[in-house]
Amino acid sequence: MSFDNLNDKQQEAVRQLDGPLLILAGAGSGKTSTMTHRIAHMIEEGIPAWNILAVTFTNKAAAEMRERVESLIGDTQDMWILTFHAMCLRMLHIYADRIGYDSNFVIYDTSDQKTLVKNIEKEQGISDREFKPQYILSVISRCKEKEMGPEEYRRSALEGPREKAVYAVYKEYESRLRENNAMDFDDLLLNCLRLLESETDVLEKYQNRFRFIMVDEYQDTNHIQYRLISLLAAKHHNLCVVGDDDQCIYQWRGADISNILDFEKDFPDAKVIKLEQNYRSVGNILAAAHSVIRHNTSRKQKELWTTREDGEKINYYRADNDREEADYVARQIGYMNRSGRSLNDFAILYRTNAQSRLFEEALSRHGIPYQVLSGMRYYDRKEIKDIMAYMRLIVNPADDLSLTRVINEPKRGVGPKSLDKLAAFARVRGQSIFEALIDPDGEMLDTLPGRSYDKVKEMVTVMKECREQRSDMSVSDIYDALLVRTGYLKSLEDEKSVEAESRIENLMEFKTVIAEYEKSAEDPTVEEFMAQLTLAAEVDNMDDSQTQVTMMTMHSAKGLEFPVVFIPGLEDGLFPGSRAFDDDDQMEEERRLCYVGMTRAKELLFLTSAEVRTRYGRTDYTRESQFLREVDKKLLTGSAVYQRRGQRSSLGVSSGSRDGFAKEPAYKPFDALKYAKQQTRKAAAGGDTDLNQGDRVKHGKFGEGLVISVTDSIVTVAFDTAGIKKLAKGIAPLKKL
DNA sequence: ACCAATCTGCTTTTT
DNA sequence: GCAGATTGGT
Numbered sequence: 112m113s114f115d116n117l118n119d120k121q122q123e124a125v126r127q128l129d130g131p132l133l134i135l136a137g138a139g140s141g142k143t144s145t146m147t148h149r150i151a152h153m154i155e156e157g158i159p160a161w162n163i164l165a166v167t168f169t170n171k172a173a174a175e176m177r178e179r180v181e182s183l184i185g186d187t188q189d190m191w192i193l194t195f196h197a198m199c200l201r202m203l204h205i206y207a208d209r210i211g212y213d214s215n216f217v218i219y220d221t222s223d224q225k226t227l228v229k230n231i232e233k234e235q236g237i238s239d240r241e242f243k244p245q246y247i248l249s250v251i252s253r254c255k256e257k258e259m260g261p262e263e264y265r266r267s268a269l270e271g272p273r274e275k276a277v278y279a280v281y282k283e284y285e286s287r288l289r290e291n292n293a294m295d296f297d298d299l300l301l302n303c304l305r306l307l308e309s310e311t312d313v314l315e316k317y318q319n320r321f322r323f324i325m326v327d328e329y330q331d332t333n334h335i336q337y338r339l340i341s342l343l344a345a346k347h348h349n350l351c352v353v354g355d356d357d358q359c360i361y362q363w364r365g366a367d368i369s370n371i372l373d374f375e376k377d378f379p380d381a382k383v384i385k386l387e388q389n390y391r392s393v394g395n396i397l398a399a400a401h402s403v404i405r406h407n408t409s410r411k412q413k414e415l416w417t418t419r420e421d422g423e424k425i426n427y428y429r430a431d432n433d434r435e436e437a438d439y440v441a442r443q444i445g446y447m448n449r450s451g452r453s454l455n456d457f458a459i460l461y462r463t464n465a466q467s468r469l470f471e472e473a474l475s476r477h478g479i480p481y482q483v484l485s486g487m488r489y490y491d492r493k494e495i496k497d498i499m500a501y502m503r504l505i506v507n508p509a510d511d512l513s514l515t516r517v518i519n520e521p522k523r524g525v526g527p528k529s530l531d532k533l534a535a536f537a538r539v540r541g542q543s544i545f546e547a548l549i550d551p552d553g554e555m556l557d558t559l560p561g562r563s564y565d566k567v568k569e570m571v572t573v574m575k576e577c578r579e580q581r582s583d584m585s586v587s588d589i590y591d592a593l594l595v596r597t598g599y600l601k602s603l604e605d606e607k608s609v610e611a612e613s614r615i616e617n618l619m620e621f622k623t624v625i626a627e628y629e630k631s632a633e634d635p636t637v638e639e640f641m642a643q644l645t646l647a648a649e650v651d652n653m654d655d656s657q658t659q660v661t662m663m664t665m666h667s668a669k670g671l672e673f674p675v676v677f678i679p680g681l682e683d684g685l686f687p688g689s690r691a692f693d694d695d696d697q698m699e700e701e702r703r704l705c706y707v708g709m710t711r712a713k714e715l716l717f718l719t720s721a722e723v724r725t726r727y728g729r730t731d732y733t734r735e736s737q738f739l740r741e742v743d744k745k746l747l748t749g750s751a752v753y754q755r756r757g758q759r760s761s762l763g764v765s766s767g768s769r770d771g772f773a774k775e776p777a778y779k780p781f782d783a784l785k786y787a788k789q790q791t792r793k794a795a796a797g798g799d800t801d802l803n804q805g806d807r808v809k810h811g812k813f814g815e816g817l818v819i820s821v822t823d824s825i826v827t828v829a830f831d832t833a834g835i836k837k838l839a840k841g842i843a844p845l846k847k848l
Numbered sequence: 849a850c851c852a853a854t855c856t857g858c859t860t861t862t863t
Numbered sequence: 864g865c866a867g868a869t870t871g872g873t
Contacts, residue, residue, distance in 0.1 A: 168863080169862095169863080170863095194863070195863075196863050197863095220863095221862080221863095296862090296863055297863095299863085300863090360861075361861080361862080361863095363860080363861065363862095364861080364862065364863080462860070462861080463859055463860050463861075464859080464860085464861085465858095465859055465860090519849090522849085522850075524849070524850095525849090526849045526850080527849090528849085529849090562849095645863090646863065647863090648862070648863065649862080664860085664861065664862095665861085666860090666861045666862070667861090667862085685860095686860095688859090688860055688861090689860095690860080700861095701860095704861080725864085726859080727857080727858060727859075727864075727865090728864050728865085
């Protein structure tokens, strides 16, 4: 294989396969290309694919790496290319019993954790106002990152009321996770570490297998991840880590920057290769980013360089207010789009997700299509979480948290009081609530009052059936069955409200997600589907197939690049956030974030701020960001293509000529919901949508049948052999005969 | 047990 | 400015 398209340093990194290697890869220095070629080179050298492990930060990065390696050498089936969490999940799934878990364990996401902590606080008479669940969880997470259990915490912590409360909750939290056969995000890593530490045969197996290990974004690994990798690499020492200390932006989540700074100490024979040539950005952008990052004191000295032209200067615009700021951005995008730039070229990268709304509104006003990649909002919807809880229970009946969530959703007349009774009853029997409910002896069901009995029994029967037949059913089948037969969909339909409509909408859209999973997975199972969903990052959902502007946080944008980048909200208190002003470390992290944001841009970079901004209902005057002040003045200009007159920035940047809204051509406003619907319909091309009562239809699984009734979203069909089924219109594989 | 009306506290950032 | 929680009435 020839590496002609790589520079000397990159080639050196590619050829250096044996022993520890640290690649300090600056932003845009061809990191991914180097890593993929390095893997390809291993294969070329005769190293079997199954000896290779590559760990990334997001699923998107993993998928991209796999794709690119595949394009170089073909099949990558036997290679592990995945995220830390996915790697741990994979190992734990096989060896769960070794650490006292059932392999059907579920993963609790942040909101599950919060609910659990709240429940515990209630039970223990601890006020969730005084000790906020979020706070307690952050302490617990920090403990877990240090491998510190509840008892050790008590011994090491102070003895105030706060510490007492944290201890009490932590202890109960841990035992409840065990009882529910559930793990949180930290547990995935921690339990995997425990597994490898205590089970020498398992450790040896993986040590022998993974003779060559690569870790991407090493600057963002935490202590547990560091330990995991050290253990796995302990035998062969063929560990290559890639990272950039200037891009460490997850310290708040426990990322330990010393992992990368001390790599040479950990591995004294380590080779270090610096990639400093930037291929991504135009000279001015690089210079501007550097003028900001050099204000950080604790960093490895390096400066990126490029052979590219200087390009345009960095554009800075100070708007009157936040709404006008958003409008300015939309105007610029509209203008550049009309002069020939694709909408895919643009990204709006902000500090906080809350900022996205104004930009959504502005882009809609201007008729510009966009996608927002914001913190899990889609899966956070109530209806999705509800149906997921149903699915979880089928796999893992020990999950009391999920049962509590859905037993009265839809209303089955089971309020908190009945639920308490059920929980107590189950406890006496030594079972989880759901286990006790599905127990053939029916004892617990019989304790229910008449009004709720029938409904709960019906639900229990359905769930039991799904559970028993789940190996013969596809994930979609299970989803359909649950949606319809638990009465969940029916109760939404009966509501006849706009909100209920949109919930149904979302539930139907979710079918596309399932269908996509089923298409991509080798052996689709409900378990795996749910795990993948909880471990998905928002960037993983990025869609490049549409022509649209992309918005996300600067955190999410790490590893991505766009020709034109807008960074709005450059104001003290917002970016950098207010907390950064009394903590130097936090200020440095914010600055690194700014660096990451700026270096996403290839050709044009726009910075904006608003003189007046409304936040949590309050409108305040702002001050231009410290980071703006740090940008080399020579690199800034205020004469954007579309500019307002008379704007004066304290930075002394000049302004151009005014242009208003009036000339905007009347684009049709972009309707996100309508768009989503279209997408769903398109993706579900398998099913006929123009069905009417009385039609004869054929279903892939149920055979032929007669349509009994049709609503906007549901088709009820009496199948000749399979009985009456309610199916999702346009999605279920129904063919008109 | 359920629903509607009022109230609170919140914004970093995410696997 | 909103979503989620709390409260009070049925």
